[in-house]
Amino acid sequence: MAQQTRDVTEGITQPSLGAVGWLRWMWRQLTSMRTALFLLLLLAIGALPGSIWPQRSIDSARTADWIANHPRSGPWLDRLGFFEVYASPWFAAIYLLLFISLVGCVLPRSKVHWKAMRSTPPRAPARPDRLPSSATAETGADAEAVLAAAREVFQGKRFRTHAHDSTSVSAEKGYLKETGNLVFHLALIFVIVGVAVGHLFGWKGDVIVPVGKTFANSLIQYDTFSPGPWVDPSSLSPFRIKVDKLDATFEENVTGRGQFGQPRDFTAHVTTVAEPGVTPKQATIKVNHPLEMKGAGVFLLGNGYAPVITVRDKDGNPTFSGPVPFLAQDNNYTSVGAVKIPGAQPKQLGFSGLFLPTAVIDKEKGPTSIFPDAKKPALALTLFEGTLFPGGRPQSVYVLDTAEMAQVKTAKDQPLRIWLEPGKTFTLPGDRGTITFDGVDRFAGLSIRHDPGKYVTLVAALLALGGLIASLVIRRRRVFVRVSPAQDGRRTVVTVGGLAKGDDDGLQEVVEDVLAAVERRLGSST
Amino acid sequence: MTNETLAGYANVSLYSAMAVFTIAMLCHAVYLAGLLPARDRATDRAAERAGDRSAERELVGAGATSASVDAASADVAPADAEPTGAAPVAGSAAEVPSRARAAAGIGSTTTWLGGMLLLLSVVLRGLSVDRWPLGNMFEFAVMGSMFTSLAYSIWSTRRDLRWLGLFITGPILLVLGMAVRVWYTEAAELLPSLQSYWLVIHVTVAVLATAVFTIGAAATAVYLVKDAFARSGRSSVLDRFPDAASLERTAYGLYIVAFPLWTFTLIAGAIWARQAWASYWNWDPKEVWTFVIWVVYAAFLHSRATSGISRQTASYIALAGYACIIVNFAVVNVFFVGQHSYSGL
Ligand code: HEM
Numbered sequence: 001m002a003q004q005t006r007d008v009t010e011g012i013t014q015p016s017l018g019a020v021g022w023l024r025w026m027w028r029q030l031t032s033m034r035t036a037l038f039l040l041l042l043l044a045i046g047a048l049p050g051s052i053w054p055q056r057s058i059d060s061a062r063t064a065d066w067i068a069n070h071p072r073s074g075p076w077l078d079r080l081g082f083f084e085v086y087a088s089p090w091f092a093a094i095y096l097l098l099f100i101s102l103v104g105c106v107l108p109r110s111k112v113h114w115k116a117m118r119s120t121p122p123r124a125p126a127r128p129d130r131l132p133s134s135a136t137a138e139t140g141a142d143a144e145a146v147l148a149a150a151r152e153v154f155q156g157k158r159f160r161t162h163a164h165d166s167t168s169v170s171a172e173k174g175y176l177k178e179t180g181n182l183v184f185h186l187a188l189i190f191v192i193v194g195v196a197v198g199h200l201f202g203w204k205g206d207v208i209v210p211v212g213k214t215f216a217n218s219l220i221q222y223d224t225f226s227p228g229p230w231v232d233p234s235s236l237s238p239f240r241i242k243v244d245k246l247d248a249t250f251e252e253n254v255t256g257r258g259q260f261g262q263p264r265d266f267t268a269h270v271t272t273v274a275e276p277g278v279t280p281k282q283a284t285i286k287v288n289h290p291l292e293m294k295g296a297g298v299f300l301l302g303n304g305y306a307p308v309i310t311v312r313d314k315d316g317n318p319t320f321s322g323p324v325p326f327l328a329q330d331n332n333y334t335s336v337g338a339v340k341i342p343g344a345q346p347k348q349l350g351f352s353g354l355f356l357p358t359a360v361i362d363k364e365k366g367p368t369s370i371f372p373d374a375k376k377p378a379l380a381l382t383l384f385e386g387t388l389f390p391g392g393r394p395q396s397v398y399v400l401d402t403a404e405m406a407q408v409k410t411a412k413d414q415p416l417r418i419w420l421e422p423g424k425t426f427t428l429p430g431d432r433g434t435i436t437f438d439g440v441d442r443f444a445g446l447s448i449r450h451d452p453g454k455y456v457t458l459v460a461a462l463l464a465l466g467g468l469i470a471s472l473v474i475r476r477r478r479v480f481v482r483v484s485p486a487q488d489g490r491r492t493v494v495t496v497g498g499l500a501k502g503d504d505d506g507l508q509e510v511v512e513d514v515l516a517a518v519e520r521r522l523g524s525s526t
Numbered sequence: 527m528t529n530e531t532l533a534g535y536a537n538v539s540l541y542s543a544m545a546v547f548t549i550a551m552l553c554h555a556v557y558l559a560g561l562l563p564a565r566d567r568a569t570d571r572a573a574e575r576a577g578d579r580s581a582e583r584e585l586v587g588a589g590a591t592s593a594s595v596d597a598a599s600a601d602v603a604p605a606d607a608e609p610t611g612a613a614p615v616a617g618s619a620a621e622v623p624s625r626a627r628a629a630a631g632i633g634s635t636t637t638w639l640g641g642m643l644l645l646l647s648v649v650l651r652g653l654s655v656d657r658w659p660l661g662n663m664f665e666f667a668v669m670g671s672m673f674t675s676l677a678y679s680i681w682s683t684r685r686d687l688r689w690l691g692l693f694i695t696g697p698i699l700l701v702l703g704m705a706v707r708v709w710y711t712e713a714a715e716l717l718p719s720l721q722s723y724w725l726v727i728h729v730t731v732a733v734l735a736t737a738v739f740t741i742g743a744a745a746t747a748v749y750l751v752k753d754a755f756a757r758s759g760r761s762s763v764l765d766r767f768p769d770a771a772s773l774e775r776t777a778y779g780l781y782i783v784a785f786p787l788w789t790f791t792l793i794a795g796a797i798w799a800r801q802a803w804a805s806y807w808n809w810d811p812k813e814v815w816t817f818v819i820w821v822v823y824a825a826f827l828h829s830r831a832t833s834g835i836s837r838q839t840a841s842y843i844a845l846a847g848y849a850c851i852i853v854n855f856a857v858v859n860v861f862f863v864g865q866h867s868y869s870g871l
Contacts, residue, residue: 033833044822047814051811055809058809059863085809251714251715254712264715287802288801447803449805461796462793465786468786503778
């Protein structure tokens, strides 16, 4: 079967006259099937770098590392947008062109299809037996009876019928194929609209909440907050969440590779207050079971340890006390963190180091954790003094900025190493006071997100799927029945011919089916 | 709690399946060898000597003249290289030497058996861990092989697919070999991020779609090779396969089943991502590749409907899509850093 030529614009050469002619020519190029194909392939290729190179919006630390480790290629790739692929101008250019092409292609087709749906099937060819599929039979019935029977058969099979002359019936079905195709393409546009709405009006914030603490949904409480350009961050819905308890279980029974020590369950038990004055409610947040608050979903995306630490000055007055979240670095929760004591005298103090839930001292790696649960917790810290916040620059809570700090040394001029187990106190040299490791708490890493576009995207995606299935499953078929007198002049020759859009292995069967049904009908009525 | 006895039986079943697939593969190979023209002639001569089936030869010769009206068969090879015309190999059983037919029979039975053993293995594995057995690469590979072999077997009850058998059982054995040697992971419970009914929905459909894409890719590869041979005019065992155009249509028929399944995978994955990771789309490497695969197969369907793009070119796009599927499974799971960290390696 010949390939289809849906693409009516192709092959038409235009005498290009002036700017309008050129614009029209460009528009036709852009909205041609070939261009759509090219842009689709380009989109696939363009999306790949984002999976190969680390992406700033996903993992900025890893991105910075990568660039630092590749001083030559790093900055160039950065300039070309390889670390921000999905926000880069070239990626946007590809999908915008694709969608312009889509609109330019689909709208005219919708118009054509609208008309086609209301028009009648075309005139039957003079010789239906020359169509790709055909079947012929002779019957004793007269032409009118045959045509009437054919109409009934077609109607029974849900064909649309029309007779353009007195010796034929034309029938067509499968208009929904094109409808499905158009719904699919139009729905893709709405998928993008939903994404855009989410991008413009949505926001996302992350916060670490140690057990026992309360988080109130306002901008200042977030560790990081990324609002869409049209979000008013001062109008977040005023809910509160207190983390009462965090359960974490890890695999201890199966010892094989890849399983021992794997997480098995994380559950945060929380008390929520939807808005001030409302009675508090108990709830749980689990991975895969977010908590839906008004205007935002709350997700448990991280967890870790927050050792409770008390620091006292030389007179025994506390200068700091409370849980300090340490950030896990590996599957066994070897965690890094810092304890910053801005109120220490005469110089500010900063502790930096590791929290190890199941601590061992490895000959090569030094202090490390060998299991994620807090079986034998320990803190391994070093001490710095000086200015904690030089220049007031923003800094990570897990890391000390030691630009204006000096490491505290022992009498032997070795860096001071502090090893603490729960309940133990370490006396700092040189009258700097003490540090006590009171116990181990956990923290919940919550991610809170508002996305007003998600339902648009979801509905559009499901519509696209439905349209796609319709467009792939339904067959557009035209079947024609023509009658002519047989040679003997008394009997009637019935010729059925079929024409399909695209490959259609089942067409011949349909044609034969129609003929058989017509014969059956004639047989039973005479 | 995991039940190690059941997990052990699951593995026994898996190893048995591999043994059975080895037999199936050999039988399918014997079948293809039996189709070789030289063998064919020898068989025919033997038949002639026996004197009782001399009609068979004529039948083979006459096949060419009864070539189908299908316009596409016009582009394939000289007439004598196309003894079966557009009719599939099976057309008439008499055309295939009896030894080859017997081999194909055993091949088909053993492929069924292998698929059933894989099904058993999957069920036992699931029972042993009391969860849906799709938690790591090993389990994906086993279920994927199961779907592939069963889909092939079920489909071959409806049409003659003996020509495809070798190209299905071979890759299945390869994948199962990788599964037990490289990706093996002990039976255990799931990571919290996988404890969701979306695992059952999303991953099962993804694996099913992959299975259908796999059969499609095998058919496409056979088509392209056959097409190349036909153009060069060289004769080969491929002459006894269905004609090139119908091979291509067979592959297309598979892709239009697999593509909506993949579209569903993508949507279900996004819904699950919103449950598990707060945002339905995060451009995680696995998501990127799933999207790329979708776009490439969309491009394939497009190219097939674009005038002026040959079926060969379109087929290469489909194979590119399959290459992406392989990368998505074998490379992205293992080497790329992302949130989909469940390879179990
Ligand atoms: C986001 C970009 C696009 C995607 C993902 C996409 C995807 C698809 C898919 C999967 C099909 C197969 C469905 C079928 O065969 O009925 C299809 C068909 C089609 N597409 Fe697109 N498409 C896109 C853009 C376009 C554009 C820009 C045009 C116009 C130039 C276009 C025109 C068509 C036409 C005419 C068909 C019907 C082919 C046929 O008759 O079978 N598409 N598209």
